[in-house]
Amino acid sequence: MNNLIKGEKHDWEMVIGLEIHAQVKSNSKLFSSSSTKFGSSPNSQVSLVDAAMPGMLPVINKYCVEQAVKTGVGLNAKINNYSVFDRKNYFYADLPQGYQISQYKYPIVGEGKVTIDFKDGTSKDIRIVRLHLEQDAGKSLHDQNPSKTYVDLNRSGVALMEIVSEPDIRTPDEAGMYISKIRSILMYLDTCDGNMQEGSLRADVNISVRKPGDEYGTRCEIKNLNSIKFIKQAINYEAKRQIEILESGGFIEQNTMLFNTSTGKTRPMRNKEEAHDYRYFPDPDLLPLEISKEEIGKIKSSIPELPDELKNKFIETFKLSNYDASVLTAEKQTSDYFNETINSDPELKNHAKIVVNWITSELFSLLNKNNQDLNNSPVSPENLGQLIKLISTNEISGKIAKDVLEDMFSSGKTPRQIVDEKGLQQVTDQDEIAKVIDEVIAENPKMVEQYLAGKDKLLGFFVGQAMKFTKGKANPKMLNDILKQKLNKKN
């Protein structure tokens, strides 16, 4: 794969690292008992702690700590027995405390890695630097009034996991695959709902460019991107911007950028003189967080099968390709659906590849077309399994099966019902097929002549005619064989 961008004098390589903010799935906030529910009326879920009333003290949510540890295990990372909460100081209207409680020097989770899989069968590891727990800020609405900003503190104090990667990413696509993979792991673990529209998962992107082999260039950080599409767009735009500056003899200023989703452009968020100075220091309201080996062991043993394990299991058990298995395991609902389908009939285990294809191409495209989700698919795994069995036992052809699937999708009927009602059983009777072919040959003497004179392409014509006679129900392989036999006999 070529990861380079063509430049005037030499090619350029992108160097990308991501900071992902994932909202912890929990009932209450990190340091208060307010609800974390999304979409409630403004300021209805704000305790005195979240509003930073004087004298209020934070008390940590045990479950949020467990969720962070669980996620660390899912990222193949080191869990730290000892971590510390620090104050990150800055003034902003949606941060009532004047500081965010975060973890700086001693995060709860250390180095880890995740693997991304490419279409060509290769894969790549992206290293994780750390994961730490911190508070989310409130939400500001800037565009409602020309002179006012409106503030809703419902999100203030919700637990976030910040997952920081090494700058191991080299293309916008890799960045997209990396965040998809993280999202998938979080959703299998049930530690984050992964909802990017609602902001449960968002990312800051660090990007620089360099001549391949050179040292890292100066980087810029693009803040707060909440869709994979925007992440890719922002990276492409920012890389182009940096290359243009460098090629015209300029240099890159380290800066924090905002991405405008309607123009597709990045712009600096603040200038250098205003650069933040966060003055981190340990929060005197909170003791260090200590987790025993036993607690970590207990959490580890509660972890469900993760996408990579499941992927390897699928490859081994069903002899699937690495890519097929990774597509199948990217989302939990897909691997669940596959499992249910293939386990609905013992015969299907021998046709795993066909099952994958019917789920990931035929069923997915129908779901897409109808704007539906696999979770509420009108076609049940059992019924899809039955359809595939009809194909594998030669009762219907693959082509007819596509029509049957569409019918199943809209009517909710079983494939057996549809095949019986419409009389779609494949014709596998030698004599019957031979009879049809005889007719076709008799009706098209000129074509037969041309075919025998060497116009091989005409074979398709005869197949088409014979299929038409049988309304597409003739077994294609038998039809082909008998047709060739009969035509060649004429010679």
Added chain:
Amino acid sequence: MKIDKNTINKIARLSRIKLDDKESEDYINDLNSILDWVEQLNEVNTENVEPLSNISSSILPKREDVSNDSNSSEEILENAPDKLEGFFAVPKVVE
């Protein structure tokens, strides 16, 4: 370490505190004498001593993940100088 005019201005700006010249001068003197006093600690050899993060030896208390569903908006907005439809209203801040 010495506190000078630049440092005091930076600290004041980070703290959103406005200082006149007289006040800056006073703070420079105060902070410097505090730092001088604290610097006496440098006389102690602290090699191989872990920094103390807390003087209490107790363990961080933890809560169960239970949310209370009381609607807070009226109480929370009670002291707000300006509000609209459940939101705090503040002078426009756009980055």
